[in-house]
Structures are given as structure tokens and as C-alpha cells.
Amino acid sequence: MRTFAYQRVADQASALSAAVAGSVRYLGGGTNLIDLMRQNIEAPQxxxxxxxxxxxxxxxxGGGLKIGAGVRxxxxxxxxxxxxxxPMLSRALLAGASAQIRNxxxxxGNILQRTRCAYFYDAAGSHCNKREQQAGCDAIGGFNRYHAILGASPHCIATHPSDMCVALAALDASVCLVGSGGERSVPLTDFHRLPGETPQIETxxxxxxxxxxIELPPGPAAVRSTYRxxxxxxxxxxxxxxVAAGLNVVDGKIRDVRIALGGVAAKPxxxxxxxxxLLGEAPTPDRFRASADAELAAASTFDGNAFKVELAKRTIVAVLAQLAGADA
Structure with missing residues (x-):
């Protein structure tokens, strides 16, 4: 690990002032950042x-929640x-890591963890466009069981690792930001970027x-929700x-539905x-399957991860059937 300066701040203004110059990173729990610094992947000044x-x-x-960024x-x-x-958010968090890491x-920090794979970590022996532009992506011709089937590019096929963010995407969460230009709010679904030609730029x-x-709006589909x-x-x-999903059925028809997938793309x-x-339709397994087929129609696979297409479809159907009280 390279040497670096360290400063602890007690208020927002001090944090913004301290981050003005040079290569500076904010440190919360450090569960991802410190790990990457130890392996010389990240080297902030x-x-x-x-x-x-x-x-x-x-x-x-109105019944929503505002969650401070420093909440564990x-x-x-x-x-x-x-x-x-x-409930989908609580279950996603509990599925996301060990108890020690969650604490x-x-x-x-969870939102900002790096989109990564084993080749990204292997700085000594693998090519990775996220570490070095135009270096290549060894995952494309290598071991790609865990890699993206949606939204990938010839430059990167890594997937975003967060479980929490999948639930936040389904819940229409907004990310509140502050910087030198003032405050702004960004939908969680727009906060992370697909790799395109610049996979090193992730947000x-x-x-x-x-x-x-983070701001969460209320809604019936949020209440009747789960994460698998x-x-x-x-x-x-x-x-x-x-799959993070929420379902609101009124008089036998789907009035509201929220679905987000993890493990399939560089972002939730x-x-x-x-x-x-699904909107306006009866909540049947056949309709659930048709919707899953439509969502995964654009999937692009490799030898190692082609199984994810059918796995994603079946998981969508099973989760929606559970929420609807039907048999998958």
C-alpha cells in the first residue's frame, strides 16, 4: 500500500473543503476502498x-424515508x-454480506463500491480496461461465469456487486448529493453508468x-415486496x-409492479x-414468464454465463408468483 494523507472531518463543509485538491477519496466504513488500496488497485493521495x-x-x-449516507x-x-x-431492502441488505461487514x-459506501471481477483484482497478471484504458478485458475470453448478460460492452463485462442497490433501483430511490456546485438529486437508476467505451467511469x-x-418514496408495491x-x-x-420485486394487485389486476435485477449488468x-x-394484466405465471422473456430478449452471453438468461427468467417468475400468492 502506498502512503496517503488522512483527515477526519466532523461536518459537511469540512468534507467538501478537504476534497478540493488532488486525488482524494471519502472514507466511510472502508470495506471496499481499503481492500482495493491494500491490493494497489486504488491509490488515492x-x-x-x-x-x-x-x-x-x-x-x-407523505410516508417516505430519508436515509443518511453514513447509516450502517x-x-x-x-x-x-x-x-x-x-421489506425488499431489508432482505437485500441481509443477503449482501457477512454480519461483520454489514456492521x-x-x-x-455500498452505493459507491466498485463494479469488479477477479480480473480487475489481478493487477499483476490480467488485462483490465477499468484499471488501464485500452488494456483489454481478459474476462471476455476467460472465466466469465459471474459476468454481465445485459448492458455490457466489448470493453467490460463485470457486474455491480451490491444487493442493496438492486432493491433501491426497484424502489425508485434518489441519491442526494452535495458538491462545489451545490446540492442535487439523482435517481438511483441513473447514478451508475454502463461501461460503454469508458468502463473506468462508473457513476x-x-x-x-x-x-x-438516499430518499425512498412510499407505495403499496414497496410494502408487498421481497428480494431473492x-x-x-x-x-x-x-x-x-x-431479483428485487414489489407487486400491488387490485381487483385481480396488477396496478403497480417494480422489478430490478442484480448480477446481470454493470449497474442494478x-x-x-x-x-x-405486466401493468394492467392478471398476475399469472404465464404472464410473469412472458414479461421475463421480454426483459431478457436483449441478453448477450458468453460460454461461461449463458445459463444466467434462463436462471434470471425463472427467478423473476418465482418471485412474482410468491408475491401474487400463486404457484410458480
Whole structure:
């Protein structure tokens, strides 16, 4: 690990001031950033410790929640309002990591963890366009069981690892930011970028910008929701495929549906095509399958991850059937 400067701040203004010059990163729980620094993947000149900034979960007008960026994942998962009004989020957090990591990791840090794969970590022996532009992507011709089937590019096929963000994408969450240009809010679905020709640019953050909070709107589909994660082992592991879904059925018709997928793209993947096909329809397994087929029609696969297409479809159907009270 290279040497770096360190500064702990107690307020937002101090954090923004400290991040003005040079290669500076904000430090929350450090569960991803410090790991990457140890392996010489990340090499910031300075760390600005924002772990002492206020971290609260507060009610919003109309029944939504505002979640401070410094809230620990374990705290968020156990919060009564989250468990009752946004169960998919609580379940995603509990599926996301070990208890020790959840106790350290923050909401802001979870959102900002790097999209990565084993080749990204192998700085000594593998080519990776995320580490070095135009270096190539060894995953494309290599071991790609865990890699993207949607939204990938010839430059990168890594997947975003967050479970929490999949639920946030389905819940229409907004990311609150502050920087030198003032405050702004970005939908979570727009916050992360697809790789395109610049896979090293993963978010829409401006230099020095700080995540301050996440805002969750209320809704019946958020209340009747769940999260399912399919992985190679039941202990801590990234998803092969995951589904966050919420369903609101009135008089036998789907009035509202929210679906997001994890493990399939470089960002949490909002399943807009599937949602469009389900609105106003009866909640039947056949309709669920047709919507899953439509969503995965654009999938592009490799030898190692082609199985994900059918796995994603079946998981979508199973989760929606569970929410509808039907048999998958």
C-alpha cells in the first residue's frame, strides 16, 4: 500500500473543503476502498474520513424515508420502518454480506463500491480496461461465469456487486448529493453508468461530490415486496442473479409492479420491459414468464454465463408468483 494523507472531518463543509485538491477519496466504513488500496488497485493521495458525519433515518412528508449516507447497513436492515414498509431492502441488505461487514459498511459506501471481477483484482497478471484504458478485458475470453448478460460492452463485462442497490433501483430511490456546485438529486437508476467505451467511469458523481442521503418514496408495491438472491454458496457470495420485486394487485389486476435485477449488468438493472408488460394484466405465471422473456430478449452471453438468461427468467417468475400468492 502506498502512503496517503488522512483527515477526519466532523461536518459537511469540512468534507467538501478537504476534497478540493488532488486525488482524494471519502472514507466511510472502508470495506471496499481499503481492500482495493491494500491490493494497489486504488491509490488515492488522501482519505477524508466522513464516518463521524450525522447518520440518521428520518420520516419524509407523505410516508417516505430519508436515509443518511453514513447509516450502517446493519442498522438500516433492522430499522422497523424499513422492515415493514420496504421489506425488499431489508432482505437485500441481509443477503449482501457477512454480519461483520454489514456492521461496518455504510449506505453511501455500498452505493459507491466498485463494479469488479477477479480480473480487475489481478493487477499483476490480467488485462483490465477499468484499471488501464485500452488494456483489454481478459474476462471476455476467460472465466466469465459471474459476468454481465445485459448492458455490457466489448470493453467490460463485470457486474455491480451490491444487493442493496438492486432493491433501491426497484424502489425508485434518489441519491442526494452535495458538491462545489451545490446540492442535487439523482435517481438511483441513473447514478451508475454502463461501461460503454469508458468502463473506468462508473457513476455520474462530479469530482469532490459527496453522497449525503438516499430518499425512498412510499407505495403499496414497496410494502408487498421481497428480494431473492441466487448464488453458488449460501454464505457470503456475490449474486449469479438476484431479483428485487414489489407487486400491488387490485381487483385481480396488477396496478403497480417494480422489478430490478442484480448480477446481470454493470449497474442494478431496472426491468422496465417486464414491468410494462405486466401493468394492467392478471398476475399469472404465464404472464410473469412472458414479461421475463421480454426483459431478457436483449441478453448477450458468453460460454461461461449463458445459463444466467434462463436462471434470471425463472427467478423473476418465482418471485412474482410468491408475491401474487400463486404457484410458480
Amino acid at each position: 488522501a482519505l477524508v474520513d466522513v464516518s463521524r458525519l450525522p447518520a440518521e433515518i428520518t420520516e419524509m412528508p 447497513n446493519s442498522t438500516l436492515a433492522a430499522h422497523p420502518a424499513v422492515r415493514t414498509r420496504y 461496518m459498511a455504510t449506505v453511501g 455520474v458523481l462530479h469530482p469532490g461530490e459527496l453522497i449525503t442521503a 438472491k441466487v448464488r453458488d454458496r449460501s454464505s457470503y457470495a456475490f449474486a449469479l442473479v438476484s 438493472w431496472r426491468a422496465r420491459e417486464a414491468e410494462k408488460m
